[in-house]
Amino acid sequence: MCTRFTWQSPPAASHFTFNFRFVFFLYFDCQWRWKFFAFSMNVLLKNQQLTIPKSIQFYLIQSIFHLNSLRQFRRTAVHRRARRTNSEDDENNRNAESDLERNLYLHKSKGQHLLTNPRVLDKIVRISRIQPDDTVLEIGPGTGNLTLRLLEVAKKVVAVEIDKRMLEILRKRVSESGRQDKLDLLCEDALKAKFPQFDLVVANIPYGISSPLVTKLVYGANPFRSITFLLQKEFARRLLADPGDSEYNRLAVNVKLMAEVEFVMDVSKRDFLPCPKVDSSVVIIRPKAEIPTVNLHEWWAFTRACFSNKNKTMAAIFKQKKKVMELFRLSKMSGSNGEHGITSRNYDFAAAAADDDEAEEGETSHEQSCRACSCSEMDMCSYMERINEVLKANGFEGKRPSKLSNEELLNLLSLLNQAGIHFHGQTRPQNAENEARPAAVRR
Numbered sequence: 001m002c003t004r005f006t007w008q009s010p011p012a013a014s015h016f017t018f019n020f021r022f023v024f025f026l027y028f029d030c031q032w033r034w035k036f037f038a039f040s041m042n043v044l045l046k047n048q049q050l051t052i053p054k055s056i057q058f059y060l061i062q063s064i065f066h067l068n069s070l071r072q073f074r075r076t077a078v079h080r081r082a083r084r085t086n087s088e089d090d091e092n093n094r095n096a097e098s099d100l101e102r103n104l105y106l107h108k109s110k111g112q113h114l115l116t117n118p119r120v121l122d123k124i125v126r127i128s129r130i131q132p133d134d135t136v137l138e139i140g141p142g143t144g145n146l147t148l149r150l151l152e153v154a155k156k157v158v159a160v161e162i163d164k165r166m167l168e169i170l171r172k173r174v175s176e177s178g179r180q181d182k183l184d185l186l187c188e189d190a191l192k193a194k195f196p197q198f199d200l201v202v203a204n205i206p207y208g209i210s211s212p213l214v215t216k217l218v219y220g221a222n223p224f225r226s227i228t229f230l231l232q233k234e235f236a237r238r239l240l241a242d243p244g245d246s247e248y249n250r251l252a253v254n255v256k257l258m259a260e261v262e263f264v265m266d267v268s269k270r271d272f273l274p275c276p277k278v279d280s281s282v283v284i285i286r287p288k289a290e291i292p293t294v295n296l297h298e299w300w301a302f303t304r305a306c307f308s309n310k311n312k313t314m315a316a317i318f319k320q321k322k323k324v325m326e327l328f329r330l331s332k333m334s335g336s337n338g339e340h341g342i343t344s345r346n347y348d349f350a351a352a353a354a355d356d357d358e359a360e361e362g363e364t365s366h367e368q369s370c371r372a373c374s375c376s377e378m379d380m381c382s383y384m385e386r387i388n389e390v391l392k393a394n395g396f397e398g399k400r401p402s403k404l405s406n407e408e409l410l411n412l413l414s415l416l417n418q419a420g421i422h423f424h425g426q427t428r429p430q431n432a433e434n435e436a437r438p439a440a441v442r443r
């Protein structure tokens with residue numbers, strides 16, 4: 001049996017529906033969701049045969065006009081604000097933008113959002129306190145909106161850019177300014193490049209490489225005075241987080257060991273071309289005057305173990321058989337790595353940071369650990385027991401990594417090391433000469 005569907009004409013249009021259609025047409029130049037909303041309301045009210053008093057109809061029409069003009073006003077204001085600057089800035093930005101329109105397709109995958117607000121650019125340069133004899137490292141110069149300003153105040157700028165098309169535009173703009181002798185350009189991936197000596201870093205970086213790049217600089221071999229970075233707002237908040245904050249995480253812990261992070265300002269997404277989906281923040285990272293004496297490989301492995309479950313208690317973290325087995329495997333494995341001579345100089349912390357971002361999502365499987373570990377069940381149990389004894393004896397059992405300060409974490413690591421528990425085989429006493437040394441020094 002089949003049911004026949006017959007179309008029945010809708011009830012005669014009431015006075016209201018006529019007016020509501022008018023409202024619908026007023027919305028015609030608005031976004032699709034408003035159109036959809038107006039259309040659904042029209043159908044709904046028509047089928048219900050509802051009538052709405054004339055005063056409310058009038059009010060509705062008025063609000064739509066009001067909304068439209070507000071939106072228009074906001075668009076104009078943002079546009080005007082982005083352009084408000086002195087004439088030279090205007091000229092430079094216009095040239096770059098017209099170059100872009102003619103030649104460039106901006107790749108979101110490479111984080112190509114150019115900072116166009118001159119007031120923000122000026123402030124970034126001002127707060128970086130660049131001296132006339134400084135060499136500045138800039139990662140991702142793009143078309144050079146920031147580079148041109150850096151060249152005005154620094155002795156030299158070393159710019160590392162992955163996109164050749166950007167470099168062409170940058171070269172052209174810099175030679176027009178007559179400062180090409182002060183600029184060294186490297187067409188490379190900043191994560192793989194070997195940076196020459198520099199005094200400080202100032203950059204609006206591609207947000208996709210924030211974590212390994214910060215790690216590479218803070219744990220790298222180049223001493224620096226400060227790093228001024230424009231970062232995604234959420235990432236900046238994570239860097240700035242303190243123990244107990246919901247954003248507190250392993251990256252903050254590792255960076256805070258070596259450096260201090262200071263918030264400078266938030267930057268609206270409307271200050272970029274093209275406009276990204278997220279807001280940004282400027283932060284300054286300065287190396288600590290005194291860095292605790294700790295083996296960085298050991299610290300790295302320890303914080304990795306703690307922060308993969310940062311809200312569990314320490315006892316719960318180190319009771320997970322899979323986790324402890326993984327630790328035991330790593331400590332054995334890196335013991336053998338010592339023969340290959342991993343030292344702070346050649347250990348790639350940036351690559352490890354990139355790996356860790358993924359590792360926090362999923363760990364090695366139980367079977368993988370067992371296979372790689374090749375240890376007896378008894379060895380493993382005694383390792384686990386020793387960890388738990390130290391936690392209990394020193395009151396760390398019920399504490400959560402996300403609430404512990406770096407001092408407390410350092411203390412716990414030292415207690416565990418004293419009890420013969422190492423998270424990275426290379427750090428055992430016989431390899432003490434491999435002690436990792438931080439590159440960050442205050443100058």
Ligand SMILES: C[S@@+](CC[C@H](N)C(=O)[O-])C[C@H]1O[C@@H](n2cnc3c(N)ncnc32)[C@H](O)[C@@H]1O
Pocket residue numbers: 110111112113114115116139140141142143144145146160161162163166188189190191203204205206207209
């Ligand atoms: C957010 S844009 C900043 C552009 C410019 N500094 C500005 O503020 O207008 C990031 C720039 O970094 C470049 N970039 C992306 N990934 C990179 C990488 N791995 N190494 C070096 N540069 C990279 C992009 O091509 C782009 O020009």
